[in-house]
Amino acid sequence: MNFTQFKNLFEKKEVTEYKNKAVHTPLVSICIQTYNQASYIKESLDAILSQKINFSIELLLGDDDSTDGTREICIAYAKKYPEKIRLFFHHRMNNISVSGKPTGIFNSLYNIFSSRGKFIAYCDGDDLWDDTYKLQKQVDYLRANPNTSFTYHEVKLIDKNGLLISNNSDLKLSERDFTSTQLKKAFIQPPISTWCFRNQIKDIPIEFTKIFNGDNFWMSLLGNYGDGKYLENIKPSFYRIHPASIWSTAEKSFQLKSKFETYSYLSKYYKRKKDKNLSEHFKSRANNYAKMIFKYYLKRKKMLEIIKFLKFYLQTLQL
Incomplete structure (x- = not known):
């Protein structure tokens, strides 16, 4: 671009x-x-x-x-x-x-x-x-x-x-x-x-x-x-670090999902560039963050959030 x-x-x-x-x-x-x-x-x-x-x-x-x-x-x-x-x-x-x-x-x-x-x-x-x-x-x-x-x-x-x-x-x-x-x-x-x-x-x-x-x-x-x-x-x-800082004041779940998205799109980018090793590397990292997100919601018994993220996860990682 x-x-x-x-x-x-x-x-x-x-x-x-x-x-x-x-x-x-x-x-x-x-x-x-x-x-x-x-x-x-x-x-x-x-x-x-x-x-x-x-x-x-x-x-x-x-x-x-x-x-x-x-x-x-x-x-x-x-x-x-x-x-x-x-x-x-x-x-x-x-x-x-x-x-x-x-x-x-x-x-x-x-x-x-x-x-x-x-x-x-x-x-x-x-x-x-x-x-x-x-x-x-x-x-x-x-x-x-x-x-x-x-x-x-x-x-x-x-x-x-x-x-x-x-x-x-x-x-x-x-x-x-x-x-x-x-x-x-x-x-x-x-x-x-x-x-x-x-x-x-x-x-x-x-x-x-x-x-x-x-x-x-x-x-x-x-x-x-x-x-x-x-x-x-x-x-x-x-x-x-101050109250108006979007990232530093964001909820833990938002920060985890942001990391998941970053690595998912890096995986997509390198797949598009035909770099299989880096694409798989970032896909693995994205999956690690996905696990952290599921654990985060499970610990808090937020089943609706789990269902929402599962849909998001499947859509995002369609590589």
Whole structure:
């Protein structure tokens, strides 16, 4: 799916770009997606704009029709930094819902397709970079190591007030290098707000638009272009957990079903690409999550939910 196909499928109302003087050939495109994050977006943008770098950048700032003042903040920054910020005005009618919940898929993919840089860095509007040399270190490594697809680094969890939350042990599992093969299998996913990767994926699978949590899917795609490098010399970025976070506040059953869908559609994608090994790998992982979901509902004696998921399971895994 290229940009034109993407817009034909999902753009019901045209996205407009705020006037700017951004460079047409930046080395790095920084993708920032935001929706109703007025309490956090200034801090996020300030941290990005304070990066100490020796190359050109563009900030692709996509506001998903916020109603809390976020859009006005974005406009103020776009006016102040017209040579760096490309602000996109999105519309809720374009929003792609998954399992009845709104997502940032349209906003995110629109930024990715619009990126003109050789490399892409990623940061949600409620997350925060803390190392002013982060981008320089990541780009320097990618330039020197052509077999590396993307780089990432440590992350810490913070609450809505910016206070540290006890480290999640799962995050520590991603603090290592990954081979191309390991990336494609998407066993462990470094938080996307730490990523800087090569802008090589021009044909985005339609399956990507059908899942709520696309980070694992995207990491698997990046694995087709090289290895992953953990850079320990970068200060941690901050991933914010707050009441408006759709994923972190979602019910356990929803998170399990989202993982099931992600691996099911990865299986379908690789089957379509005629990669039998990866297709079977992700089908097996999807089945593991299906078992967890059935156990979850059985333990709570939710027989109606079991019947509903069984139908969903049979439909989804028709590979």
